[in-house]
Amino acid sequence: MSLVVTGATGHLGRLAIDHLIARGTPPADIVAAGRDAGRLDALKSLGVRTAVIDFTDPATLAAAFEGAEGVLLVSGSEVGSRVQQHINAIDAAKAAGVTQIVYTSAPKADNTTLVLAPEHTATEEYLRASGVDFTIVRNNWYNENYTQTLGQVQQTGVYLASTGTGRVASASRSDYAEAAAVVLSTPGHTNATYELSGDVAWNGDDFAATLSDVLNRDVVFESVSSEAHTEVLRSAGLDEGTIGFITALDANIAAGELDKITDDLSTLIGHPTTPVADTLRTVLS
Structure with a gap:
């Protein structure tokens, strides 16, 4: 087998x-x-x-x-x-x-x-x-989804998003992969549904503080409307499909769709989930 x-x-x-x-x-x-x-x-x-x-x-x-x-x-x-x-x-x-x-x-x-x-x-x-x-x-969301922002934030000192005060309970891709390995290879998970998330849900201000620490420079969170965000992305040359996806996702975050914290992930893997700061530091190193 x-x-x-x-x-x-x-x-x-x-x-x-x-x-x-x-x-x-x-x-x-x-x-x-x-x-x-x-x-x-x-x-x-x-x-x-x-x-x-x-x-x-x-x-x-x-x-x-x-x-x-x-x-x-x-x-x-x-x-x-x-x-x-x-x-x-x-x-x-x-x-x-x-x-x-x-x-x-x-x-x-x-x-x-x-x-x-x-x-x-x-x-x-x-x-x-x-x-x-x-x-x-x-x-839930992967910490790694935010690694592509590092270069721009390093240059500008600004983390811009239309997420409002919404929070994201992210964890590392490795954490989620480990949970999948656990349920695939051990008994006790038959017909179960697990809501996997990081141990901490962070918002834009929290993430800007994290970026400040990781990048060793001051970073501020610029919270904009979906309409303003659309124009910023359009001026950066992104296609309309990508713009629509990014702004829809940020609207989801603003509405609280990624803020739910459970202990399912940390319980399955047997250790705390990986903070977004640790993932970003790994990428930078």
Whole structure:
């Protein structure tokens, strides 16, 4: 029997494999599955098996899932196409006799206005109705999502967003990957849904203070309206689709969609979650 990790060449999937191995799963019992054969080859040095899969090609999924006990279904990256892709993976896992599917979802997926949630909500509904035992891990925001702002903030001393007083209960990608590895490889998580978050929820002013410390310079939080934010992003040359996504997400944060703190994540991984400052310092180093 084996454990299959989809998205194995992406950040979250690769970290989940690392945590599975660190927690005692024999590498030979792990199947690293992804689309890029070349990048998968680089994982063979870990001792894991590999499988090239395409969520739009059920035959590749059937081959990868054959003989598997559990599957970590890392949500796909093709927004707009993910529901059918996830359905294909769930159907293939069921047909292969997989006894547990772990799915990486969005926070409060069954009761949220979060712009990213609808495809996750539909996937959760299909998974629950599939008849396969599941574990749903609803990941809050990643600390790493803010690393791209470091260069601009270092230059300007300004962290600009339209999040208002909204808070984000973020944690590191590694924390979330470790939780996925735990529920995939240990008993006691059958048909459970976990709301995973960082131990602390921070707002724009808090983040500016963190940036001041990390960058060793004064940083202020400039809180702007969605309309003003749109104009700033447009003047920076971003396309309308990207602008719409960023401002919608900031509006979600302002409305409190990412501020929920639970102890699910720290309990599963057995240690405190990683503060955003620690992640930023790691990136800078």
